[in-house]
Amino acid sequence: MMRLVLSLKSIEAFLEKNEDFNIKLVEGNTTYIIDRLRMHQLHFCLTTLDYLDEDMESILLQSNRHSLLIKKGHNLNKDQAVDLSTLSSQRLIYSEGLFKLDSFLKNNNLNFKNVVSVETIGTAVRLVKKGLGIAVLPKIYASNYTDDEVESLDIKQELNGPDLYLSYMKSRHLTLVIEDFMNRVEEELKE
Template identity: 25%
Template sequence: MEFRQLLYFITLADEKNYTRAASTLHIAQPSLSAAIKKLEQELELSLMDRSSRGFRLTSEGEILYQEAKKLIHHYEHVSFEMDRLKQQGPLELSIGLIESSMFFVSGILTQFKQEYNDVRIRLLETLSLSDVEQALNNFDIHLAITNQYIHKDDIETIPIYEERLVALLPPGHRLNEQKTLAICDLDGENFIVCKEGFQTRRDILNAFSKSGIKPNIQFEIERFETGSSLVEDGLGITVVPENYIRYANNARCTSKAIEGAGISRTVYLAYDKNRYLPPIVERFMELVKASFRAD
């Protein structure tokens, strides 16, 4: 296989039409057809379902399409990085984050910048599983600090710490006087929870289900900050990571441990193990892992 053949194949799969694909590639249609035919002969596989009336890839073609896209994307990324280095100098470190990770990330970034003062750092929120997977697959980030375990062969997911989930109550709530809570104490309360696709939502609803209680969900959110604001305004209660409380400004709200429910979540360090990671990325990950080994 040649890089050019893969580029032709991907373009054809995207356009689903030889004429449009040839036009996009700025080549003659017979040249495109010959290149695709040669690729199939070299692989000894049929990549297009020619029995179908419309354009359709075979199952082998689908696999090649997905893997070739990664390869082309990686090639373009490396080329871009080399050009950028010539023009701009030091590399950039891009990190995907969940909200509660800021309780420790700031300290690690301080240490990292002492070693690599010239490196530019981009922090992107990657909250849901699809956010994390898309950011890693598109090379938008070098690594992610996430509570989503990613079941993909090319993604390494390393547990770094576990944190409890605690109830956040509005000012003047009847449960504020209790030292701790049980899941049954939340029965019937207006409940604020993350939307579908978030691991924290699954963890919380699973705990309710085990207790035989159906939560009275009134609001679905993406960010804990939004949920906390709703709680502060007296619109309901929510459950948030204990470490989020450590840096969030919710002075008027009260947090309570939930005993007996075993509600917690694991936070992971995730990265694409098939992608080249510059030394600065490896160093940042080592600082993260070392921080929690020390604990």
């Protein structure tokens, strides 16, 4: 499930420049989003998969690493990367769709007090906000969910993926306004 919150900066800039346009943000699993793109119901999409189809273009925006999402005020040292092996007394929350994390935990013999597996990243974030545990999430998601209640920390272990791509149909004519918005999104997410 692709759950990415674009910063208000790119949406706000688009709306200020294009007062007569509306924006519709669509969320869903990758198959749903790509189907909408192929049916020309979307101008472009953000996915975690690189599509090599002849009729589609995918541009790598970010290679992604995982990070740790914690409730503000947690006693972890925020000045250095966190070693997951030191967190065995913690409750780990993660989205079960992150299959790389499952195998990573097993391969590195990492154990936690409890493991709470959830279906969506949003649920993981809500549990962290309630103080029910720590979450290992792809950095792109963790940094987008950071607010006054939670913060994202780097982890010492190298746990990569999923990468983020901007995808669109090659044959679809895009207006200059849409191309400009795509470029803004691309620039923002490559930062």
